[in-house]
Amino acid sequence: xxxxxxxxxxxxxxxxxxxxxxxxxxxxxxxxxxxxxxxxxxxxxxxxxxxxxxxxxxxxxxxxxxxxxxxxxxxxxxxxxxxxxxxxxxxxxxxxxxxxxxxxxxxxxxxxxxxxxxxxxxxxxxxxxxxxxxxxxxxxxxxxxxxxxxxxxxxxxxxxxx
Numbered sequence: 001x002x003x004x005x006x007x008x009x010x011x012x013x014x015x016x017x018x019x020x021x022x023x024x025x026x027x028x029x030x031x032x033x034x035x036x037x038x039x040x041x042x043x044x045x046x047x048x049x050x051x052x053x054x055x056x057x058x059x060x061x062x063x064x065x066x067x068x069x070x071x072x073x074x075x076x077x078x079x080x081x082x083x084x085x086x087x088x089x090x091x092x093x094x095x096x097x098x099x100x101x102x103x104x105x106x107x108x109x110x111x112x113x114x115x116x117x118x119x120x121x122x123x124x125x126x127x128x129x130x131x132x133x134x135x136x137x138x139x140x141x142x143x144x145x146x147x148x149x150x151x152x153x154x155x156x157x158x159x160x161x162x
Contacts, residue, residue, distance in 0.1 A: 036058075036059075037056050037057060037058050038056070038057040038146075039054070039055070039056050039057075040053075040054070040055045040056075040057075040142065040146060041053065041054045041055075042142065044138050046131060046134040046135065046138065047128075047130055047131050047134060049068060049069060049125075049131060050068070050069050051066060051067070051068055051124075051131075051134075051135050051138070052065075052066070052067040052068075053065070053066055053067075053138070053139060053142065054067075055139075055142065055143070055146070057146070057148060060116060060117060061116050061117035061118065061119060062110070062114060062116050062117070062118055062119070062143070062148060063118075063119040063120075063121075064110070064118070064119070064120050064121070064139060065120075065121040065122075065123075066120075066121070066122050066123060066124060066135050066139065067123045068123055068124055068125060073123045074095070074121055074123065075096070075103070075121050075122045075123030075124075076093065076095060076096040076101060076103050076121070076122050076123075077093070077094040077095035077096065077119070077120070077121045078091055078092065078093055078094060078101075078103045078104050078106075078107040078118075078119070078120045078121075078122070079091070079092050079094050079107070079117070079118070079119050079120075080092075080104075080107035080108055080110070080111045080117065080118045080120070081111060081117040081118075082111060082115070082117075087112075089108045089111045089112060091104050091107050091108050091111075094119075095121075101122075102122065102124065102129075102132045103120055103121075103122035103124075106120060106122065106132075106136050106139075107120040109136070110139075110140075110143070113140065113143070113149050113150065114143065114148050114149055114150065115150050116148070
């Protein structure tokens with residue numbers, strides 16, 4: 001069996017179904033109690049391209065991978081975390097890419113939305129801003145449905161009438 005065929009078969013196993021699939025790898029519901037992780041994998045057809053997603057939620061961070069079509073490439077890897085002072089976010093390219101790539105911006109926004117450290121591996125075709133935006137939107141939707149996105153407090157209406 002060739003390396004390419006093995007890779008293809010492994011990818012087929014990972015994304016055999018278009019329906020969302022999630023599995024819990026922890027004996028309790030509390031991820032922080034035993035260093036457990038929650039793994040979620042799903043695929044979406046967006047703009048005539050199949051995107052595959054994998055989310056691994058650990059106690060204080062989220063690892064997310066976005067892959068395109070039948071490619072099992074790892075892509076660029078970014079790490080993002082909040083800074084100690086203020087509401088800033090630091091992002092670095094760990095593998096490939098530069099700080100002006102889409103993955104860097106996506107990782108920064110995910111930290112702001114989740115309040116957790118983010119490790120993001122992104123394999124989206126270059127020069128596809130619509131696909132990049134759709135991929136981020138789907139990832140955020142899934143993170144929200146899993147309860148990983150902090151809900152913003154409802155602000156009272158500050159306007160007054162005279």
